[in-house]
Amino acid sequence: MGTHASAPADFSVFRTLSRSTATLQRAASLGEGMAISQWSRSARETLGYETPGHHTLSLYLHGGDKSFRVGQDSLHGGAGKFCVLPAEHHSRWSMNDNVHFLHLYIAPQRLAREAVMRLDCEPRTLELRDRTYIQDDSLIDVCRRLLGTDWNQPADRLAASSAAETVLHHLLLQGVARKTPQPARGGLAPGVRRRIMDYVDAHLAEALTLDELARVAALSTYHFARMFHASFGEPPHAWVRGRRLARAKCLLAADKGDLAGIAQASGFGNASHLSRVFRDTVGVTPGQFRSARGGH
DSSP, rough: OOOOOGGGGSSHHHHHHTTTTEEEEEEESSSTEEEEEEEEEEEOOOEEEEOSSSSEEEEEEEOOOOOTTTTTTTTTTTTOEEEEETOOOOOOOOOOOOEEEEEEEEEEOOOOOOHHHHHOOGGGEEEEEEEEEEEEHHHHHHHHHTTTTTTTHHHHHHHHHHHHHHHHHHHHHHEEEOOOOOOOTOOHHHHHHHHHHHHHTTTTTTTOOOHHHHHHHHHHHHHHHHHHHHHHHOHHHHHHHHHHHHHHHHHHHTTOSSSSHHHHHHTOOOOHHHHHHHHHSSSOOOHHHHTTTTTT
């Protein structure tokens, strides 16, 4: 699957700010599912975000001491303070003084992918915490690296995207709460089960992988493996092996070709592999099975 850069305008918080009294200082894409922008604001204004559909990390660079989040009036902004705004959050902000701030926008799919790769866990078990005006020295250090680079210069783009990756990792380690895992009752939806069965049967002669089957189901690999086991009563590799054996038995009973050809058609690769699995599972050799079914 190809990747594409995510422009700042792809993110709704950026678009909301673009329509406000805030002034854009600079902005850039930092690769797939991430973008960055730097703003200043001098006018008084109340601004709201309603389920923006992406995560936002905000850092006040200068000012903001009189600004606050509506409903949390006792907390005020100020240089060095962060807000973490999850994709599904609602917020309104009363901006009452000059403020300069930095935004990092993160697509939920990007954070989910990092959760799988870095933490080896199912993204649905994680929830990015909504936090207002926090202080975090380690995040400050990373954001200083972001501020010190020219995002649109090719020579600096790698440094900027690397710093953004560090922010992602930090959010995963420090900024998420783990939801109570839901039991895998019910497993895969009936339509997904049928799609997987059809796909496997159509590709038995090929080398199938867990990632490939998860993509067909449109699920993360971790989640797919759990739900598959709940649906079929065994892990994917064991179920696929059963389908391969069923195909081999059918071809043997119909006397369709030699053993090497049957092995390839059913995904065992070669005759010796088929013979070994067949004997261990069925209790007889493929030749004995074929003879008992009236084949030659």
